[in-house]
Amino acid sequence: MVDPRVEKLAQILVHYSTQVRPGDWVLIQAHVLAMPLVEALVRQVTRAGAHPSILLESDELKEIYLREASEEQLRWLSPLDELMAERLDVRIVVRAASNTRTLTGIDPRQQQLQQAARRPVFRRYMERSARGTHRWVGTLYPCPAYAQEADMSLREYEDFVYAATYADQPDPVQCWQAVHDRQQRLVDWLRGKDRVEVRGPNIDLRLSIAGRTFINSDGRRNMPSGEIFTGPVEDSVNGWVRFTFPAIRDGREVEGVEMEFRDGRVVRASAQKNEAYLLSQLDSDPGARYLGEFAIGTNYQIQRFTKSILYDEKIGGTLHVAVGAGYPETGSRNQSSIHWDFICDIRRDSEIWVDGELFFKDGQFQI
Numbered sequence: 001m002v003d004p005r006v007e008k009l010a011q012i013l014v015h016y017s018t019q020v021r022p023g024d025w026v027l028i029q030a031h032v033l034a035m036p037l038v039e040a041l042v043r044q045v046t047r048a049g050a051h052p053s054i055l056l057e058s059d060e061l062k063e064i065y066l067r068e069a070s071e072e073q074l075r076w077l078s079p080l081d082e083l084m085a086e087r088l089d090v091r092i093v094v095r096a097a098s099n100t101r102t103l104t105g106i107d108p109r110q111q112q113l114q115q116a117a118r119r120p121v122f123r124r125y126m127e128r129s130a131r132g133t134h135r136w137v138g139t140l141y142p143c144p145a146y147a148q149e150a151d152m153s154l155r156e157y158e159d160f161v162y163a164a165t166y167a168d169q170p171d172p173v174q175c176w177q178a179v180h181d182r183q184q185r186l187v188d189w190l191r192g193k194d195r196v197e198v199r200g201p202n203i204d205l206r207l208s209i210a211g212r213t214f215i216n217s218d219g220r221r222n223m224p225s226g227e228i229f230t231g232p233v234e235d236s237v238n239g240w241v242r243f244t245f246p247a248i249r250d251g252r253e254v255e256g257v258e259m260e261f262r263d264g265r266v267v268r269a270s271a272q273k274n275e276a277y278l279l280s281q282l283d284s285d286p287g288a289r290y291l292g293e294f295a296i297g298t299n300y301q302i303q304r305f306t307k308s309i310l311y312d313e314k315i316g317g318t319l320h321v322a323v324g325a326g327y328p329e330t331g332s333r334n335q336s337s338i339h340w341d342f343i344c345d346i347r348r349d350s351e352i353w354v355d356g357e358l359f360f361k362d363g364q365f366q367i
Contacts, residue, residue: 091134096141189367200348249281257278
């Protein structure tokens, strides 16, 4: 018997996050392990009068291609990808994994080449999203590999996922509307501000948000969500930060990351584990060493690190930044083939000051 919370999550994704309408072309891009949710999504999309297309993925297929493909093949951009970037109305992405370390043995250069080839598609999706002509949402399906990464049993992890998405509540939409209202007050207060200073045992960072827009991330694009974010002025970031949680990308766990910024650019970066991979990604292209995102996690229902960035960046009382591509709707002009989030815990002995006013202290907003 399918968990009824799966159907509830599908309803949230279709009717709240992406607001699927009759006639929409909807891509459901999912891991093969997420079939119960895929089936529920197809049911909900079809009932909404839209046209679903299904794209299934697996860790094994991705590994085979990256191991076997030539440089020419990796540089090839599929016409199908180009068509979807231009014409899809809605994209629902469902991640899962049979082995979260499948790609650890792949040469990072292989992935760099593929990322570079897909950069125009990535940029096109972001441009259309900023204009409101493309709606998308990403989520995770609770599977044994993710539960193991989070040090939970599968049943515990399922409960964690469905609680964080409100799929276990009678009226999830009302819950997400309340999140929106709380965060909108913060976003409104930040409008028109300029100088941001973050101080704490793991961070001393200064940046400008002049002319930039903070986005109220209320479950429309990430499920779960719970953050406010913007794109800082590209050349304004100065200082240093020690990221307190591992950063995981393409199956590689990069630990003990520290970065120093000068006039916006990462001028020094180190890691206690997988430093070579960190540096390879920062050298992907000129935009990869600049920040495309500055954000504060607001989901206080998420209080534990699970090695999943979708959840971990939302931990209430934490800060995260992303090197690489920024979201155009924030005003960011930074372009890159990567967008990689790094989290700093600021729940103790830490403050955020905005234009000389105390905005955030020890994990709690002060306004």
